[in-house]
Amino acid sequence: MSKRHSAKYKIDRRLGENIWGRSKSPVNRREYGPGQHGQRRKGKLSDFGVQLRAKQKLKGYYANISEKQFTAIYDEASRMKGDTSERLIGLLESRLDAIVYRAKFVSTPFAARQFVSHGHIKVNGRRVNIPSYRVRAGDVVEVKDKSKQLAFVLEAVQSGERDVPDYIEADHSKMVAKYVRVPALGDVPYPVQMEPNLVVEFYSR
Structure with missing residues (x-):
């Protein structure tokens, strides 16, 4: 830790x-x-x-x-x-760890950084383990198959503590999210x- x-x-x-x-x-x-x-x-x-x-x-x-x-x-x-x-x-907001957090794959920004660093995330089908990786509009971020049933991931997805913003399209049944556009301050x-x-x-x- x-x-x-x-x-x-x-x-x-x-x-x-x-x-x-x-x-x-x-x-x-x-x-x-x-x-x-x-x-x-x-x-x-x-x-x-x-x-x-x-x-x-x-x-x-x-x-x-x-x-x-x-x-x-x-x-x-x-x-x-x-x-x-x-x-x-x-x-x-274009950092990979920020996208993972916004998509509700994990419950905190700290968990998102660790989740990415441990190799649980793919961008456009390629594994990326750099939290600061720059995600571009249109990129698809997904949780690796072996990580989709992790207890803390399922808990984060089901949490009602926050919603996914409209500049990200998230499909939690597939654990996939698309970065639709770069947000303005008022969108975050x-x-x-x-x-x-x-x-x-x-x-x-």
Whole structure:
């Protein structure tokens, strides 16, 4: 188990928000931060602090990907035509682990990363074990035959905790999903408000 995986709920408590919208989140019971000083009243954040918090929240949502990876995604988004914040979201949602999570093959982004890394996923019929693999519109993502009856996969598919967004077509009887299109910010079903415009401001300083 990775360090980021084992500490995932600390992200919720540090940010004070249930960023994945899960019923098990400790924020549902304790709305203050972790540690002995967690209940201290916090002062007003500076502009930098607000931007940093927006970056931490967005980065944390996608299984707390590394700073190096996140910066590389931002750099690519900034080179693309159009609104950088929208392109940033589009690139994050095009990651293979994000597609696996959105298709409800697993219950969390952390599980999606591990599921892909362990070789349970195929893209267009070819096994891919790189969570950051870029899925293109029209690509078909499927769970390998030997993995379709895994208990945690069946549990995730049957869960009513969240729905599959309309930019993904999922057939859970076959454990197959098609990435229909790259979503805009408003299409992505974040349980909490994400502010990629503040992330752009953070990196543009």
